[in-house]
Amino acid sequence: MANLVDIPNEILEAIKNELSYASLLALRTTCSSFFRHDRVNLPDRQYTIHDLLEIETWSKYHPARDRPLGSQQPSADDYFACSLCLKIKNSDNFSDNMMKGSKGKFANGASVTKHTRFCIACGIDRARYGPGTKFFYGGGKRFHGLVCSVCHKFEGVKVEDTRHRVELGNRNSTSKCSSC
Numbered sequence: 214m215a216n217l218v219d220i221p222n223e224i225l226e227a228i229k230n231e232l233s234y235a236s237l238l239a240l241r242t243t244c245s246s247f248f249r250h251d252r253v254n255l256p257d258r259q260y261t262i263h264d265l266l267e268i269e270t271w272s273k274y275h276p277a278r279d280r281p282l283g284s285q286q287p288s289a290d291d292y293f294a295c296s297l298c299l300k301i302k303n304s305d306n307f308s309d310n311m312m313k314g315s316k317g318k319f320a321n322g323a324s325v326t327k328h329t330r331f332c333i334a335c336g337i338d339r340a341r342y343g344p345g346t347k348f349f350y351g352g353g354k355r356f357h358g359l360v361c362s363v364c365h366k367f368e369g370v371k372v373e374d375t376r377h378r379v380e381l382g383n384r385n386s387t388s389k390c391s392s393c
């Protein structure tokens with residue numbers, strides 16, 4: 214039976230010329246002979262957020278695709294790319310707003326802004342989320358987060374926890390964490 218590793222080099226070269234960074238990575242990791250013998254290498258450049266935005270749609274990082282319609286909110290096994298740390302992290306690391314609409318995985322058209330998406334840690338590090346900021350995160354309002362206006366630390370709670378939902382979910386409620 215014909216085997217992928219037996220593919221003639223000229224044909225492999227022709228295929229590689231058509232592939233994106235993400236697809237080259239996928240092909241390289243498909244078969245040990247491709248990376249051990251350097252038959253498939255990554256482009257000679259640093260990867261970008263655009264490469265990660267392609268990778269985050271792979272089924273491994275996007276199990277929501279296989280869930281029934283209506284239950285496709287991101288869950289802990291769905292992964293998203295951050296444009297600031299250039300990492301792919303699970304949905305617990307992103308505000309709900311960073312994972313939907315124009316920042317959603319499959320957003321397309323002129324108004325797309327997913328290439329500017331950032332994770333909660335980067336948002337706090339780079340002062341995009343200032344003291345007192347509150348938001349839902351993790352997808353489907355699973356968690357509520359707060360950047361404490363006093364100690365500037367991030368505190369997150371499960372929204373199921375009603376006590377916190379009242380305290381943190383209310384715009385007029387305190388913007389202090391539970392320790393301050």
Ligand SMILES: [Zn+2]
Nearest residue numbers: 295298332335
């Ligand atoms: Zn980040």
Ligand SMILES: [Zn+2]
Nearest residue numbers: 361364390393
């Ligand atoms: Zn605090």
